[in-house]
Amino acid sequence: MAKEIERKFLVDELPAFITSQYHGIDILQGYITNDTSGRQVRIRRKGGKYYLTVKDRGLLEREEVEIELSEAQFHALWPLTEARNLHKKRFEVPHGTFTIEVDVFEDKLCGLVMAEVEFTSVQQSQQLDVPSWFGKEVTEDLHYTNSHLASSQQVPDVRL
């Protein structure tokens, strides 16, 4: 299993350089299950490829296994994600030795922008030089997990 360590921030105002300099990748993703044990099964279309990903419990740190799906496999499973899916554009922005993934949500979550950075260790995650355009950190806030957002009908209220 690969280990995923990431920090996540709200972005109140998307800097113009991101959409002008980078190409957004279209992502459609939905959740087949959200287990009590914290195990999630997600399917995703990213660009022209399809994936099934199983993630284990944890917010900052998670284990995951991913396989590529065929288009037919993806379409057979997609109806299972009804009311548990979302649509976003992802911009991958270099930042020193890291890559910032900027997710601009669409449709029912229009207006929400989040930035995520992945790390190889918890220690490294604490050494992030946080860009000035990052807003509130929401790494530990369950409202901003993609699986929770997928089941939401609107952008979470930041004051909560």
Next chain:
Amino acid sequence: MAKEIERKFLVDELPAFITSQYHGIDILQGYITNDTSGRQVRIRRKGGKYYLTVKDRGLLEREEVEIELSEAQFHALWPLTEARNLHKKRFEVPHGTFTIEVDVFEDKLCGLVMAEVEFTSVQQSQQLDVPSWFGKEVTEDLHYTNSHLASSQQVPDVRL
């Protein structure tokens, strides 16, 4: 989604004609998740083919979606079923217009034999002519669901 309606019985003594007249198909199956909402994700190797199946809540009646997996996809996902998998041989025995699936469990569940019959309606399920070699009906007994058995270390105590 396909609807699955089935009744399930214990078999105390496996009739000799079954193993002499029918060829058992080797089945290895494991569970990736067992959701609180009752949604299960199962992967299975049956004969030489591989499947991923998502089943919704319900004992007698369940909805399911199944896709075929490649061998590589199956093997990537299999470690996720650790301590939630089982091995059995299945014999498909014609019985009037029905097919009886006789599952002879192996390894940790050695000694357990169950017979299942699938129906197209709940009404039809009540018209089954129950063979004399069928034992106790366990359709509604959670101990005998395959997902529960997969997590068990031994055959359930029938007196429970």
